[in-house]
Amino acid sequence: MITETVIQEAAGEITRRAAIRIPEDYRSGIRDIRSSEQGQLSCFVLDTMMDNWDAAVADQRPMCADTGLPRYYVKFGNEASIQGGFVALERALRRATADATAKIPLRPNRVHPLTREDHNNNVGARAPEIEYSVEPDADWLDITTVHKGGLFGTDYRMLFPGDGWDGIKKMFLDTMIQFGRRGLACQPAIVGVGIGGSKDTCMVLGKQAACLRVVGDRHPDSEIAELEDELKELGNQIGMGPMGFVGSSMVVDCHIEVAHTHTGGMPVSIHSFCLSSRRAVVRIFADGSSEYRTDPNWFTPYHRREEVE
Amino acid sequence: MTNTGFNTVELGGPAESAELEKLNIGDVIYINGMIYTGREGVYRKILDEDNSPPVDLSTISNINFHCSPAASIESDGSFTVGAVTATASFRFSKWMERWFSLTNCKVVVGKGGMPQSDYQQYFVPNGAVYLTTVGYGTGALLGRGIKKVQQVYWLKELGIAQAIWVMEVEKFGPFLVESDLRGNSLFEQSKREIDQNIEGLYAGLKQPALRRYGETTHRTDEVI
Numbered sequence: 001m002i003t004e005t006v007i008q009e010a011a012g013e014i015t016r017r018a019a020i021r022i023p024e025d026y027r028s029g030i031r032d033i034r035s036s037e038q039g040q041l042s043c044f045v046l047d048t049m050m051d052n053w054d055a056a057v058a059d060q061r062p063m064c065a066d067t068g069l070p071r072y073y074v075k076f077g078n079e080a081s082i083q084g085g086f087v088a089l090e091r092a093l094r095r096a097t098a099d100a101t102a103k104i105p106l107r108p109n110r111v112h113p114l115t116r117e118d119h120n121n122n123v124g125a126r127a128p129e130i131e132y133s134v135e136p137d138a139d140w141l142d143i144t145t146v147h148k149g150g151l152f153g154t155d156y157r158m159l160f161p162g163d164g165w166d167g168i169k170k171m172f173l174d175t176m177i178q179f180g181r182r183g184l185a186c187q188p189a190i191v192g193v194g195i196g197g198s199k200d201t202c203m204v205l206g207k208q209a210a211c212l213r214v215v216g217d218r219h220p221d222s223e224i225a226e227l228e229d230e231l232k233e234l235g236n237q238i239g240m241g242p243m244g245f246v247g248s249s250m251v252v253d254c255h256i257e258v259a260h261t262h263t264g265g266m267p268v269s270i271h272s273f274c275l276s277s278r279r280a281v282v283r284i285f286a287d288g289s290s291e292y293r294t295d296p297n298w299f300t301p302y303h304r305r306e307e308v309e
Numbered sequence: 310m311t312n313t314g315f316n317t318v319e320l321g322g323p324a325e326s327a328e329l330e331k332l333n334i335g336d337v338i339y340i341n342g343m344i345y346t347g348r349e350g351v352y353r354k355i356l357d358e359d360n361s362p363p364v365d366l367s368t369i370s371n372i373n374f375h376c377s378p379a380a381s382i383e384s385d386g387s388f389t390v391g392a393v394t395a396t397a398s399f400r401f402s403k404w405m406e407r408w409f410s411l412t413n414c415k416v417v418v419g420k421g422g423m424p425q426s427d428y429q430q431y432f433v434p435n436g437a438v439y440l441t442t443v444g445y446g447t448g449a450l451l452g453r454g455i456k457k458v459q460q461v462y463w464l465k466e467l468g469i470a471q472a473i474w475v476m477e478v479e480k481f482g483p484f485l486v487e488s489d490l491r492g493n494s495l496f497e498q499s500k501r502e503i504d505q506n507i508e509g510l511y512a513g514l515k516q517p518a519l520r521r522y523g524e525t526t527h528r529t530d531e532v533i
Contacts, residue, residue, distance in 0.1 A: 041335070041485075041499070044315065048443045048450070048483060056392075056449035064446035065379040065394035105381035105391050108469050116350070118468030151397065163517040170514045177507065182421035182496050184397060186445045239506040242444070243421075245499045276446040 001081050002141055002284050004088040010282040010290050011096035012103075014145045015070065018280035019062040019104055022053040023294035026190065026277050029215035029252040033188055033236075037249050042241030046188075046249065049242075049275050064276035067106040068147040070097055070122055071129040073212060073298060077138030080286065093130055093143075098123045106147075131204070133303055139286040144296040146211045146279045153185030153272035156203055161266055165227070168195070168268055169234060175270040176235050176250055183243035186274035188252045190215060191235065194269040197259030206269035209255040211279060212298035219256060220301070228254045242275065257299065260306075322478065323371040324416050329438050332486045334495040338440055339482035343370040343459070343475065344418070346377065348396060350471025352404040354463070355411070363462040367413040369475055375401060375419030377470035379448065380458070388458040390476075392448030395420040398439070402427040409435040418484060420445050421496070428492040440484040441495075447483070454481030 027050075034046045056063035072093050082089050098121035101108055108120040110127045122128065135142075155175045159167040172193070179185035192210025194202045218225040232254040241247020261267060283291045315337045320328055322342025332338075345366060354360050366373075379392040398419030405423075408414060409431065417432075418440045432439060442451070455476050462473040487495045516524070520532045 040314070041495075044337075045443055048447055052444065052447040052450045055453060059449060059453060061449050061452050062379050062392035064448040065377065065392035065452070066396070066446065066448075067379065102381045105379055105389055107377055107379035107392075111468070111470070116468075116471075118470060120469055157517075157521070158519065160518045163515075166514045167517045170511065170517065173510055173514075181500060182399075183445060184421055234510075238510060239503045243441070244496055244503070246502050274446065275444050276448070 001083050002286065002288060003083045004092045006284060006288050006290070007082070007089055007141070007143070008092035008096045010284055011072070011093050011143055011145070012100050014143060014280040014282050014292065015096060015100040015106075016104055017292065018145050018147055018278040019067070019106060020056050020060060021280075022056075022063060023214070023277065023279060025214040025216060025294065026252065027053065030188065033249045033252055037241060037247055039241050039245055039247030041243070041245040042247030042249055045242040045245065062104060062106060063278070065107050066149050067109045067122065068149040068278070069109060069127070069129070070106070070145060070147050071131075073131050073133070073144040073146070073208070073296060075142040075298065076132065076134045077140045078134055078136050079139040080141050081139075082141070090130060093128060094123050097121070097128050133298065135300060136302055141284045142281060142296070143284070144212065144279060144281045144298065148211055148278070149186065149274055153179045153189065153274070154207075154270065156199070156267070156269045158199070159266045159268050160264065163266065167266070168193070169231070171268055172231055172234065172270060173238070176238060177240070179272065180238070180240045180250060181244045185272040186276070187242055187272060188249040189272035189274055190277055191231070191251050191254045192271045192273070193231065193254065193256045194271075195256060195258045196261035196267065198262070199267055201259055202267040203269045205257045205259055207271045208298060209257040210271040210273045211277075212296040213255040214295045215253040217253075217255065220304070224256050224258065228256050231256070320416070326415070326436060329415060329436070329490055332438055332489050334486050334489050334493045334498065336486040337482070338484040338486060339480050340372065340454075340484070341479050341481070342477070344372040344374050344478055344481070345370055345476070346374045346472075346474040348375050348377065348471060349401060350467040351463070351473055352401060352408065354467070356404050356407050362411075363473065364460075371413055371415040373408070373412070373414045373417050375417065378455075378474055379452075380469060380474070388461065390455045390458060391452055393451040393455060394446050394448040395442040397421045399423050402431070406431045406435075409437055416440060418442065422487040422494065425488070425492065425494040425497045428488040428494060432488055433490065433492040436490060438486060438490060439488040441487040443483050443485060450483070451481060454478045
């Protein structure tokens with residue numbers, strides 16, 4: 001039985017880790033992209049960002065003051081059991097968010113969309129978001145937190161089957177260029193592409209592809225994996241680097257996720273995670289012990305299943 | 310400080326006009342002295358709703374930072390600042406002209422700059438420069454440069470993110486000079502070079518069946 005106290009403590013810890021320590025997969029992706037970067041200003045920006053990650057860990061302070069919209073992705077082992085149930089889990093996550101906001105501290109980013117009222121704790125109506133998925137034959141609970149800025153770098157478009165791969169490539173270029181200028185997207189980023197589903201699931205899927213898969217990961221479907229490589233290369237050929245300076249560093253990696261969609265349509269969403277791509281994961285076992293990591297392992301074979309069971 | 314090969318300049322807060330005259334786009338800047346934060350919440354309250362500023366900002370500094378710190382208020386009323394990151398400035402350009410005349414601000418620090426026409430129109434006549442943060446999101450490096458929060462104004466009215474934070478800073482940076490006193494722009498310079506490659510990237514890609522509003526030529530056109 002997993003208790004609310006254990007969940008709240010672990011959620012506070014992943015919030016702290018996400019805010020302060022850049023995930024190793026992303027750091028090594030930036031190191032790689034830096035090694036081939038020729039633009040003088042682009043190199044300066046990448047070097048400064050790496051200095052910033054070191055300072056964050058040394059000082060134990062957040063790497064970026066823009067907390068983004070802190071949120072949680074919860075994967076339930078089908079056999080997992082929580083004392084107090086889902087209500088206790090959600091209460092623990094909301095409390096952990098408010099607590100971590102004051103303690104770390106994080107900038108209280110969440111405000112009412114119309115009145116702009118700020119609770120000063122990153123908690124509010126539908127905040128933090130909590131998304132769920134399940135995994136068979138497991139009694140653990142995985143909680144991932146992601147702190148992603150939210151103003152620029154994302155787009156959605158209803159394309160059609162006849163638009164094909166050309167349409168996706170064109171939209172990808174549009175998105176990279178329009179938000180890459182001046183570095184509004186805080187590139188180079190992990191870029192997630194959601195293809196299919198309905199409009200809302202397409203958006204959710206693309207965002208999860210950006211935030212919940214690590215640099216170097218490839219889709220198990222080899223055709224999709226090839227498209228991931230192709231888009232990554234295309235983005236880095238634009239001639240743009242960090243902050244929109246001349247360079248070749250736009251896409252640290254590209255992840256595509258698909259969902260079966262309307263026979264007449266091909267909705268596409270594109271999302272850029274940022275130079276402070278903050279994510280941290282904890283697995284809480286049935287005995288209450290915890291293990292921390294940075295790979296959410298969200299897209300399991302079960303999660304991507306296509307057949308009728 | 311990062312050794313960049315770029316010209317590195319330390320700027321006082323408030324900044325002297327003689328210091329500003331020497332700056333060129335692409336210079337790397339560190340600030341020592343006083344700065345204050347102010348963004349849309351402050352601009353709306355003062356410039357749109359005609360509230361008097363809570364303090365004569367010109368007596369504090371002439372450096373306006375488009376930023377909200379990641380900060381918390383301790384039980385004894387003191388402030389802990391963890392990280393500091395700028396927010397995108399282009400949204401604020403409509404307020405800058407009146408802001409300059411009200412506060413005598415000479416240095417705007419933010420994310421991503423503004424259109425070069427705004428520099429020509431508002432910054433150059435007021436002797437102001439624009440510095441951009443680097444990255445973006447050097448929150449920890451900038452957090453290190455905050456020596457003291459001297460005062461926070463309108464905390465209750467505007468919240469932590471939008472309040473006016475008056476801060477003493479030391480080796481606060483790095484920033485890049487995005488626009489100098491002549492209204493040159495580092496971003497525009499990069500854009501001009503990058504734009505030469507853009508059309509070629511789209512060569513051979515066909516137009517999607519359903520166009521977007523911006524892909525039609527006129528507002529009266531249909532998107533199909």
